[in-house]
């Protein structure tokens with residue numbers, strides 16, 4: 290190179306900052322890996338707590354070791370070590386992150402600890418990150434781990450309040466159609482609104498949080514969503530009236546696989562994509578290998594849900610009475626009031642009745658489980674990652690939404706996309722049995738067809754020429770342009 294030539298510019302440096310929870314960290318790690326594959330430099334900001342778990346339970350360092358421009362940095366999440374960090378105390382995590390982590394984050398940026406940052410991709414549930422970015426003159430994108438339909442329901446909360454549709458007045462109003470979420474007027478009932486709408490007054494902290502943070506996104510340079518156009522096109526058109534620069538780049542786990550297959554060297558292909566905060570029990574894969582095709586119902590309520598003992602027993606009876614084979618994830622901290630290792634006091638006849646047909650683990654390799662040929666149905670809490678993983682695998686769902694965005698997702702799964710059935714607020718052994726029978730027997734043909742079609746569309750969206758694939762290229766181009 291002659292001395293007259295300008296130096297080759299460094300790739301843009303992107304700082305990624307997720308809310309420190311499982312469903313947020315894994316999808317944003319997939320995004321981080323995609324950006325790294327595209328040649329960008331990436332710093333991933335993990336909570337100390339989650340980073341320790343990732344290092345303990347996954348080969349996360351190996352997964353990113355081959356990207357020279359990638360590094361992890363950590364920050365406290367503001368909670369004491371022994372805090373459960375689950376659904377029973379979820380607001381405490383948000384409060385701690387806002388009051389303790391955010392000022393530290395600002396200090397780290399100001400003191401140059403991340404080096405020169407060309408752009409931030411922050412979890413949009415921490416909408417306030419935009420104020421710090423604006424103050425320091427750093428372009429910021431918001432990434433949401435939720436569906437477009439849930440984002441739009443959160444975004445519409447001010448109109449819902451203005452129209453008097455929330456707070457929901459009483460049980461008798463739960464089945465009334467909701468008029469103030471544009472695009473959902475014909476099928477969204479009060480009971481399908483985000484769980485925080487079930488409050489006695491509009492000052493409810495959960496409601497205020499999701500409303501205020503979501504309303505920040507139009508101020509960002511762009512909104513990035515883990516979804517695809519064929520799934521949520523009509524709702525995306527609504528969102529683009531408020532956030533015109535919206536990039537749909539999902540399903541991210543499938544998108545990553547598609548790009549890895551094109552780019553990957555052997556080293557890249559060998560490392561797993563696991564980002565579990567619990568120890569994965571792979572013994573269930575051997576058990577699945579012994580089951581016949583599409584005979585097994587996979588049961589998992591995600592990373593945050595906490596069930597009462599009564600609910601667990603209703604599910605148990607329902608599953609046993611349905612006579613279906615099942616693989617059940619029983620997360621160690623998933624029963625209310627139970628400490629890790631404590632007995633759950635489940636009736637003996639239930640435990641005995643399931644030995645033949647059931648297998649249980651504390652945490653499963655879920656993506657692999659859903660892709661296994663033995664799995665024919667998913668009893669799920671309708672978390673967005675789980676929903677997308679089920680869609681890509683073509684597995685129909687029985688939905689039992691627990692909280693937050695999950696109520697909206699489950700309605701879309703059953704009514705808009707026809708990919709399963711929605712138990713919603715019912716947790717009764719007869720309903721569980723009936724819904725499992727609907728999914729696995731009575732309405733099987735219908736669901737096999739609809740899920741296969743949607744799985745095909747999801748895969749096409751992340752292959753070359755597909756909408757998510759092209760949108761991701763556009764995102765990279767936009768980041769490069771704003772970093773010049």
Ligand code: UDX
Pocket residue numbers: 310311312313315434435436565589590591592593594618651652653654655656671672673674675676678692693694695
């Ligand atoms: C919550 C929200 O409801 C969700 O919509 C939001 O996007 C993130 O936070 P969570 O309970 O974490 O959800 O559920 P989900 O989004 O489905 O994520 C759970 C993740 O854990 C999935 O990627 C799933 O594959 C993984 N998982 C779950 C495992 O790897 N093993 C298991 O045994 C269970």
